[in-house]
Amino acid sequence: AQTVTQSQPEMSVQEAETVTLSCTYDTSESDYYLFWYKQPPSRQMILVIRQEAYKQQNATENRFSVNFQKAAKSFSLKISDSQLGDAAMYFCAYTFNNAGNMLTFGGGTRLMVKP
Amino acid sequence: DAGVTQSPTHLIKTRGQQVTLRCSPKSGHDTVSWYQQALGQGPQFIFQYYEEEERQRGNFPDRFSGHQFPNYSSELNVNALLLGDSALYLCASSLAAQNTEAFFGQGTRLTVV
Secondary structure (H helix, E strand, O other), X not given: OOEEEOOOXXXXXXXXXXXXXXXXXXXXXXXXXXEEEEEOOOXXXXXXXEEEOOOXXXXXEOOEEEEEXXXXXXXXXXXXXXXXXXXXXXXXXXXXXXXXXXXXXXOOEEEEXXX | OOOOEEEOOEEEEOOOOOEEEEEEOOOOXXXXXXXXEOOOOOOEEEEEEEOOEEEXXXXXXXXXXXXXXXXXXXXXXXXXXXXXXXXXXXXXXEOOOOOOOOEEOOOEEEEEO
């Protein structure tokens, strides 16, 4: 079975600084996708960034980038120039090809941004 | 585009009762997945509907059932409610084709007393 682990229940960052959230996963599949979702107090899950396992290049979306280490099964999220609006729960998630977007989530990391 | 909409937003039920939650997918999407998110935890996959049939199911008892209608909207039914069923229930829609993003609704907060 696939598992996703987020070892940091809470993280804190000063506004305008950089923070990295960690995620590890376990799978026997070779073709899969990894995601970071943001869940603000409004509760709606918002996709931050996605990574296809077959792509060696790390995904980037504006201030958000990932460090994808396939051999180590590690998928960390780096947030640069942190903003107050980045404060939320962040969930790492996994799905494999032919899974029809059935997602396995980690336990989440609460990110606090200090002004 | 209204995105994924869920109703109701909050619900309080008594142990032993039955509940129905509703989800309308994002326009153009044909697949609906349901997740249970207990307080302080990540969402857990309940099941997925495509072409009006349950396509995949997570590790949830038969008390959890669902339905998908011809317009792709979906219902989640939970029978014989337990206190442990209290959670945020999230609906996500996507296209059956691979490599597509799942869009989430804002969820239904169910409290069982």
